[in-house]
Amino acid sequence: MIPTKTYAALDPKKPLTAFTIQRRKPGKNDVHIKILFCGICHTDIHQARNEWGHSIFPMVPGHEIVGQVVAAGASVKKFKKGDYVGVGCMVDSCGTCKDCKDHVEQFCNTVSYTYNSQDPKTKEVTYGGYADSIVVNQKFVLRVSKTAKLAAVAPLLCAGITTYSPLKKWKVQPGQKVGVVGLGGLGHMAVKIAKAMKAHVVVFTTSNNKSADAKRLGAKEVIISNNANEMAKHALSFDFILDTVAASHDIDQYLNLLKRDGTMCLVGVPNAPHPAVNPGNLVLKRRQLVGSLIGGIKETQEMLDFCAKHKIVSDIETIPINYINTAYERMLKSDVKYRFVIDMQTI
Amino acid sequence: MIPTKTYAALDPKKPLTAFTIQRRKPGKNDVHIKILFCGICHTDIHQARNEWGHSIFPMVPGHEIVGQVVAAGASVKKFKKGDYVGVGCMVDSCGTCKDCKDHVEQFCNTVSYTYNSQDPKTKEVTYGGYADSIVVNQKFVLRVSKTAKLAAVAPLLCAGITTYSPLKKWKVQPGQKVGVVGLGGLGHMAVKIAKAMKAHVVVFTTSNNKSADAKRLGAKEVIISNNANEMAKHALSFDFILDTVAASHDIDQYLNLLKRDGTMCLVGVPNAPHPAVNPGNLVLKRRQLVGSLIGGIKETQEMLDFCAKHKIVSDIETIPINYINTAYERMLKSDVKYRFVIDMQTI
Numbered sequence: 134m135i136p137t138k139t140y141a142a143l144d145p146k147k148p149l150t151a152f153t154i155q156r157r158k159p160g161k162n163d164v165h166i167k168i169l170f171c172g173i174c175h176t177d178i179h180q181a182r183n184e185w186g187h188s189i190f191p192m193v194p195g196h197e198i199v200g201q202v203v204a205a206g207a208s209v210k211k212f213k214k215g216d217y218v219g220v221g222c223m224v225d226s227c228g229t230c231k232d233c234k235d236h237v238e239q240f241c242n243t244v245s246y247t248y249n250s251q252d253p254k255t256k257e258v259t260y261g262g263y264a265d266s267i268v269v270n271q272k273f274v275l276r277v278s279k280t281a282k283l284a285a286v287a288p289l290l291c292a293g294i295t296t297y298s299p300l301k302k303w304k305v306q307p308g309q310k311v312g313v314v315g316l317g318g319l320g321h322m323a324v325k326i327a328k329a330m331k332a333h334v335v336v337f338t339t340s341n342n343k344s345a346d347a348k349r350l351g352a353k354e355v356i357i358s359n360n361a362n363e364m365a366k367h368a369l370s371f372d373f374i375l376d377t378v379a380a381s382h383d384i385d386q387y388l389n390l391l392k393r394d395g396t397m398c399l400v401g402v403p404n405a406p407h408p409a410v411n412p413g414n415l416v417l418k419r420r421q422l423v424g425s426l427i428g429g430i431k432e433t434q435e436m437l438d439f440c441a442k443h444k445i446v447s448d449i450e451t452i453p454i455n456y457i458n459t460a461y462e463r464m465l466k467s468d469v470k471y472r473f474v475i476d477m478q479t480i
Numbered sequence: 481m482i483p484t485k486t487y488a489a490l491d492p493k494k495p496l497t498a499f500t501i502q503r504r505k506p507g508k509n510d511v512h513i514k515i516l517f518c519g520i521c522h523t524d525i526h527q528a529r530n531e532w533g534h535s536i537f538p539m540v541p542g543h544e545i546v547g548q549v550v551a552a553g554a555s556v557k558k559f560k561k562g563d564y565v566g567v568g569c570m571v572d573s574c575g576t577c578k579d580c581k582d583h584v585e586q587f588c589n590t591v592s593y594t595y596n597s598q599d600p601k602t603k604e605v606t607y608g609g610y611a612d613s614i615v616v617n618q619k620f621v622l623r624v625s626k627t628a629k630l631a632a633v634a635p636l637l638c639a640g641i642t643t644y645s646p647l648k649k650w651k652v653q654p655g656q657k658v659g660v661v662g663l664g665g666l667g668h669m670a671v672k673i674a675k676a677m678k679a680h681v682v683v684f685t686t687s688n689n690k691s692a693d694a695k696r697l698g699a700k701e702v703i704i705s706n707n708a709n710e711m712a713k714h715a716l717s718f719d720f721i722l723d724t725v726a727a728s729h730d731i732d733q734y735l736n737l738l739k740r741d742g743t744m745c746l747v748g749v750p751n752a753p754h755p756a757v758n759p760g761n762l763v764l765k766r767r768q769l770v771g772s773l774i775g776g777i778k779e780t781q782e783m784l785d786f787c788a789k790h791k792i793v794s795d796i797e798t799i800p801i802n803y804i805n806t807a808y809e810r811m812l813k814s815d816v817k818y819r820f821v822i823d824m825q826t827i
Contacts, residue, residue, distance in 0.1 A: 415771025424762025
């Protein structure tokens with residue numbers, strides 16, 4: 134076993150704290166990775182505080198990992214010592230079911246998430262990226278381009294793929310009018326990626342003071358979503374709307390803005406459901422309300438390559454690991470532009 | 481003008497009654513059609529009773545029309561005297577907008593429905609198929625094969641296309657498991673059409689006594705939808721579910737039965753919305769909740785040809801026109817298998 138320094142939640146009520154875990158000794162298909170940076174996703178807070186009710190403690194959160202290969206197992210062909218690599222939300226899956234064969238491992242019934250997953254047989258629990266190293270099967274390791282902004286690549290592993298995947302799945306085309314609801318960790322990535330896909334990007338926000346920033350990130354227009362007159366002007370004009378807001382809110386006001394055959398995609402699961410949707414808004418213009426969950430490993434690599442080509446990274450604030458609990462509090466107040474990333478040298 | 485015998489609603493509160501209207505003299509692009517049969521759609525009741533609040537009286541309902549050409553205008557090439565033809569929910573549209581160019585005239589902003597539509601300029605109102613004849617622009621006239629069951633073809637013009645169109649749009653494939661919610665006028669057509677598309681058809685119904693009939697119509701399985709255990713057995717197994725029920729009901733119980741990437745399509749617009757959908761049911765399996773509205777003219781012809789090829793007609797009860805008010809009352813009690821069709825010889 135490999136003793137590994139981490140920051141862990143030992144209890145849902147207590148702040149995260151320094152904690153040592155044991156990683157498995159790398160097998161022939163494993164890659165041992167020195168973690169350089171790890172992004173902080175809102176999911177980390179939900180899980181560390183057991184807000185979804187299935188947390189296992191102690192827990193080491195973190196699934197936006199960028200690092201460097203320390204050692205590669207005998208059967209690992211794709212990676213060698215010194216390579217820059219990434220690990221996202223998943224570290225294993227069955228590999229044989231239809232979901233795995235279709236390269237959408239996130240839907241596999243026995244997918245292992247990067248943290249807080251328990252092997253039904255061995256009872257072994259996964260520990261995430263708030264750690265100095267990680268051991269991952271090569272199938273779930275991604276290639277990352279060496280860049281001066283390596284820290285800012287980390288959030289692509291979750292926020293990037295979560296927004297890239299639906300834009301691809303529902304075939305967003307150059308020139309299409311694409312709305313992004315919410316300008317946070319996910320939303321700001323959606324703006325950058327949709328812009329790189331040559332869409333006409335429009336940001337919906339309730340905060341007037343996010344306008345300038347939305348445009349800096351690549352939005353052509355910003356709509357204040359609680360201004361009904363402004364919303365009405367855009368009726369029937371959107372090809373696709375990506376809704377990144379995980380709190381309960383009115384969906385109909387966005388459905389009405391879609392063209393005939395337009396699609397609105399949810400990527401967040403709020404604790405309370407959104408108010409009931411008017412079926413007429415779907416039927417009378419043949420619209421689609423859909424959902425999307427992160428993305429498969431093959432598509433995550435495609436996204437990383439796309440982002441490297443288009444020089445897309447996340448807007449981040451780099452923090453030392455001992456700032457983690459303060460970072461959580463600031464995230465709850467949306468006080469971050471747009472993602473915290475832990476510099477793992479500080480562990 | 482052409483004096484035309486009809487049955488009309490003169491007032492939302494009164495029974496329909498014999499009434500004479502004037503049809504326009506056929507122009508060079510018009511087809512003058514002697515109506516042989518007209519199906520009764522639930523929409524007819526809503527409109528005749530002004531339940532949607534935009535009825536124009538006197539009103540002649542009816543948009544499931546089958547008849548024979550009496551005369552064709554000078555520019556009409558596709559039809560000649562004696563041809564069997566059909567007219568569905570629409571009789572005109574702008575012809576120049578994107579919807580019209582995309583052959584989905586039902587979404588055109590200035591579409592003229594077969595009845596209860598008013599021309600914004602001329603103020604002329606359209607009168608439907610409870611009549612001995614109708615005059616329709618050739619673009620909105622469909623070819624119908626001569627068959628002994630001509631009366632049973634009439635419901636294809638609305639119930640047929642409303643169910644055929646979403647099955648095609650979301651690409652139902654042979655062998656796929658397709659659910660049909662509700663076994664009424666629309667539902668029974670959906671079963672026949674999906675079966676002809678070689679799908680494995682499953683009917684959801686709340687009435688145990690519809691089981692045998694559902695199987696006779698082509699369903700391989702019948703699920704009693706208020707039996708939670710029976711529903712649970714089919715979790716994650718459907719490729720597509722077509723929901724034909726226009727009353728408010730729980731959508732989540734059906735979403736849960738869809739596979740990853742499965743689609744549920746609504747074709748009814750209830751007066752009260754369905755209860756709020758759990759966004760997790762969309763996100764966690766990348767499912768789609770969509771709506772569909774009748775179908776375009778080109779697709780309606782395709783549907784009629786498909787049904788002729790597969791010998792699909794509606795299950796009907798033929799009635800004389802003076803039975804119309806009784807028929808309405810029976811429809812409100814779902815006491816019809818599965819569509820009333822008026823024999824227009826009786827007018």
